Amino acid sequence: MKRHIILSLLWLLTALPAVAQGLSKADAEAFRLQLQAEWKAGKRVEYQSLWQDNLTEVRGLQMPIWKAVYGDAPADGRSLWISLHGGGATHPKVNDQQWQNQKHLYRPAEGVYVAPRAPYNDWNMWCKAGLDGLYAQLIEMSVAFLNVNPDKVYLMGYSAGGDGVWRMAPRMADVWAAASMMAGHPGDVSLLNLRNTPFMIWCGAADAAYDRNRLDAERGVQMDSLRQADPDGYIHETHIMQGMGHWMLRADTLALPWMAQYRRNPYPRTIVWQQEEVLRPHFYWLSAPKDQLKRGQRVRLTCQDNAIDISECTYTSLTIWLNDELADLDRKVTISYQGRTLFSGKLQRTRENMQQSLSERNDLSYIFPAKVTVTLPK
Numbered sequence: 001m002k003r004h005i006i007l008s009l010l011w012l013l014t015a016l017p018a019v020a021q022g023l024s025k026a027d028a029e030a031f032r033l034q035l036q037a038e039w040k041a042g043k044r045v046e047y048q049s050l051w052q053d054n055l056t057e058v059r060g061l062q063m064p065i066w067k068a069v070y071g072d073a074p075a076d077g078r079s080l081w082i083s084l085h086g087g088g089a090t091h092p093k094v095n096d097q098q099w100q101n102q103k104h105l106y107r108p109a110e111g112v113y114v115a116p117r118a119p120y121n122d123w124n125m126w127c128k129a130g131l132d133g134l135y136a137q138l139i140e141m142s143v144a145f146l147n148v149n150p151d152k153v154y155l156m157g158y159s160a161g162g163d164g165v166w167r168m169a170p171r172m173a174d175v176w177a178a179a180s181m182m183a184g185h186p187g188d189v190s191l192l193n194l195r196n197t198p199f200m201i202w203c204g205a206a207d208a209a210y211d212r213n214r215l216d217a218e219r220g221v222q223m224d225s226l227r228q229a230d231p232d233g234y235i236h237e238t239h240i241m242q243g244m245g246h247w248m249l250r251a252d253t254l255a256l257p258w259m260a261q262y263r264r265n266p267y268p269r270t271i272v273w274q275q276e277e278v279l280r281p282h283f284y285w286l287s288a289p290k291d292q293l294k295r296g297q298r299v300r301l302t303c304q305d306n307a308i309d310i311s312e313c314t315y316t317s318l319t320i321w322l323n324d325e326l327a328d329l330d331r332k333v334t335i336s337y338q339g340r341t342l343f344s345g346k347l348q349r350t351r352e353n354m355q356q357s358l359s360e361r362n363d364l365s366y367i368f369p370a371k372v373t374v375t376l377p378k
Contacts, residue, residue: 039144123163151266163184165184173197174266177263182203202248313337
């Protein structure tokens with residue numbers, strides 16, 4: 001027995017240096033592929049019944065879906081088009097009819113086209129708090145069952161569906177490859193989070209109900225200003241259609257080929273993140289303290305040549321997740337805040353980080369082998 005214990009201790013001692021060194025780049029990539037396969041298999045089991053019933057459900061909130069598959073599957077996986085119907089605070093039969101219209105209103109050249117039926121019959125039926133989880137689950141299902149590429153997910157919506165796009169595009173900006181708003185009302189939404197999400201605005205020039213035409217045009221000017229101040233971000237187009245009212249005679253179908261040219265970049269070198277009305281602890285390759293989430297909290301940073309420069313952060317700490325596309329993890333990483341160095345050193349790639357990031361994000365592009373949490377000076 002003593003000999004067995006001694007041998008076990010010797011084995012642990014010899015194993016410690018290897019553990020301390022972490023994974024190599026090749027080992028991390030192999031483990032990432034393994035995790036992806038296991039995640040897809042697990043999701044197919046978890047969602048089998050819901051998928052067959054054309055239903056999404058999170059915490060008892062259900063959202064029926066209608067889906068169709070168009071075109072040949074590309075080598076890099078299919079695209080996913082989430083299309084939100086109009087209607088609003090009216091009789092459920094009216095919203096049902098709008099759902100039927102939305103099923104065939106658009107047809108992408110390729111992809112999985114999904115028209116959900118809103119779980120509510122309110123004016124804000126597409127942007128209530130519970131919707132974030134339903135959209136995320138729909139994407140997970142589509143990735144698992146139809147080999148959708150998570151970097152090719154597009155959001156669009158008409159009328160009340162456009163209201164939803166105005167809010168959900170910035171709120172979940174790290175999810176979409178691109179988004180297009182058709183004939184919706186922007187409300188008080190901030191556009192800052194759209195820095196890395198191509199965005200289209202469509203509205204009839206005579207669509208005066210609720211001041212949609214004026215407000216949508218003003219938001220187009222705001223996007224112009226954001227683009228002018230940051231020429232590498234805020235890709236957008238604004239189309240205020242002259243002579244058209246709430247119905248744009250399908251001119252807005254041109255949004256589909258425009259969106260299809262873009263892929264999500266899950267690892268943008270510049271991030272602008274502002275908390276909206278529904279709070280989210282993660283955004284691209286960042287995580288914020290859950291106990292400090294509130295609307296208006298903001299982060300701005302850039303990453304270049306293994307150096308991360310935080311120019312603005314209203315949290316007391318920030319967790320930065322990294323992979324070898326963002327930084328060379330075999331070299332030192334430096335993190336600074338307004339000229340003050342917060343961290344400088346090498347980071348380990350670990351299986352635990354990869355498992356944690358996938359478990360928390362449920363997004364195959366957000367599997368990170370390295371992380372570091374920095375404390376911001378008061």
